[in-house]
Amino acid sequence: MVEVGGKCVGTPGRPKGGICSGQPVCNRCSTGELGIKYGSCYTLQFPEGGFLGRDRAGTDYKKDGYFSDIPYKICASKDAACAAKKGQYVKIGEDFSMMDTLGLYTDPTGKPGWVGNQAGGAHKLFVYDANTAGEFRAKPGCLGCSLCFMGLTTGIGMACPVDKPGFTEYGNPNICQQYFVAFIKLTLFHRRPTHSLSLSISISY
Helix, strand or coil: CEEECCEEECCCCCCCCCCCCCEECCCEHHHCEEEEECCCEEEEECCCCCEEEECCCCCEEEECCCECCCCEEEECCCCCCCCCCCCCEEECCCCEEEEECCCCCCCCCCCCEEEECCCCCCCCEEECCHHHECCEEEEECCCCCCEEEEECCCEEEECCCCCCCEEEEECCCCCCEEEEEEEEEEEEEECCCCCCCEEEEECCC
16 A cells, blocks of 8 residues: 555555554553444554454455455444444443444445354354344453453454464453554545555544
8 A cells, every 4th residue: 555645545466455554542441441432443453463354255354364454343333324322432341343344345336344243163254234243342452552352252262273364253251362453534435447446544643
């Protein structure tokens, strides 16, 4: 990606989901808040590097997927507007779902979807049906400003010991996946009339 007029635009080569950098988020433990807000978008970066992205051939989410650094919108409700509690901080222990704002690369409309509710070793998938959207919670992580994501009553972690594993839910609720979270302000989606895909984003500080 390169910056043009304060916005990120796509360049030839491997698509990366469309961001240059974002505003790091840190938890607000003194107020019982996670530092992320309902209705806002964030990237999720692993402590050792690489983002939570998505496959090209399939729709499963994985570490450093082909479509990486995807902006995920944090939603209190599973409606397209993601309007419930918009602008409010997510409190520790509250439930939320994650809207995938990039959409599938084969869809010329770029319709958003959801991170699905797959569990038990099955990789979490991109889904359109809000009824099958996953539900998550998070708590302050052990590494600086990281947040540790989990399910409502389950743990969340990598599905397999490989270089680019998928992620899933586990029965043990003590397992959580740490991410460094960055706020991304989406201002405009645009797509060229070719097979390339780009996403215009401005970064707010």
